Amino acid sequence: MIVSVSRRTDIPAFYGDWLLNRLHAGVALARNPFNPRQVSRVLLDPRLVNCLVFWTKNPAPLLGRLDEIDRLGYPYYFHFTLTGCGLQLEPRVPDQASLIATFRRLADRIGPDRVLWRFDPIVFTATLTPEHYLQAFDQLARHLRGHTRCCIVSFLSLYAKCRRNLRGIDLLPPAPEEATRFATRLAALAKRHAIRLYACCDSLLQEQCGFEAARCIDGRLVAELIGQPGFRVGKDSSQRPACGCAASVDIGAYNTCPHGCRYCYANTSQQAVIHNRAAHDPHSPLLVGTLIGNETITERKPASGRWVQRPLF
Numbered sequence: 001m002i003v004s005v006s007r008r009t010d011i012p013a014f015y016g017d018w019l020l021n022r023l024h025a026g027v028a029l030a031r032n033p034f035n036p037r038q039v040s041r042v043l044l045d046p047r048l049v050n051c052l053v054f055w056t057k058n059p060a061p062l063l064g065r066l067d068e069i070d071r072l073g074y075p076y077y078f079h080f081t082l083t084g085c086g087l088q089l090e091p092r093v094p095d096q097a098s099l100i101a102t103f104r105r106l107a108d109r110i111g112p113d114r115v116l117w118r119f120d121p122i123v124f125t126a127t128l129t130p131e132h133y134l135q136a137f138d139q140l141a142r143h144l145r146g147h148t149r150c151c152i153v154s155f156l157s158l159y160a161k162c163r164r165n166l167r168g169i170d171l172l173p174p175a176p177e178e179a180t181r182f183a184t185r186l187a188a189l190a191k192r193h194a195i196r197l198y199a200c201c202d203s204l205l206q207e208q209c210g211f212e213a214a215r216c217i218d219g220r221l222v223a224e225l226i227g228q229p230g231f232r233v234g235k236d237s238s239q240r241p242a243c244g245c246a247a248s249v250d251i252g253a254y255n256t257c258p259h260g261c262r263y264c265y266a267n268t269s270q271q272a273v274i275h276n277r278a279a280h281d282p283h284s285p286l287l288v289g290t291l292i293g294n295e296t297i298t299e300r301k302p303a304s305g306r307w308v309q310r311p312l313f
Helices: 016-025 066-072 096-110 130-144 160-165 176-192 203-208 219-226 270-278
Strands: 002-005 027-032 035-043 051-056 076-081 115-122 150-155 196-199 296-300
Touching: 016 027, 016 066, 051 219, 076 096, 076 219, 096 115, 096 130, 115 130, 130 176, 150 176, 150 203, 176 196, 176 203
Parallel strands: 002 051, 035 296, 051 076, 076 115, 115 150, 150 196
Antiparallel strands: 027 035
């Protein structure tokens, strides 16, 4: 079983104590985001968990706990989002210099193959122009060279929550020809810095620009980490059709990330985040609140790729 930590929020940045408590307890609970009365019981026994996949904009608070995670016996890798969006779209993300230093520290600690750089989403506005992003990417890539092998990119997908959170921002989505020119120049910069580009669920980048499709939850990388070349796990049917991710179980919760990114699909409003943060208890099996007694709890029992192997697609 691969555990996603988490597509729904930044657990490394804000909920490290809760995570370590759950790993020590060997179990976490996660509410169905579409039906809060349905709760999944996720077994976190390291003999069942093939890999933890971390998603974060700031893993610094978790760096001091990596030895503890290692001792517990969990393989893991990180998605580290570091963009050129700036304060206009990422008002509460730490400053770029400190994040670059954190990225390099993390890669020095666990190896560049286990830190995947995300330069996404790319959001064009009157001030966040193609030239701005190309300069930002070049600068970041110079600092990150040798500390990561790949970078995952995508243009903004305007989910309903994104539209709401981006009110007041004058978006300038590129025409296909402009996007292709931009992507071609981005690929040249990446090649110069020995970084391979992948596209996350972006048909234009894949079909028009020749980018390889990303597998953010990557069964092949997990196989390398656990030393089992024959490891297989099925495709995640709950994601978008273009998604190449392997199946995983997510233990996070929406409306809990305080970064406040304007393009975020995971937060309805800042008020919802404040409310849920106030309800967080690091000793609860749930990331937000506790059980109230009207829930149906179902144990998640996905086949573990260590013992049960299935075709990847």
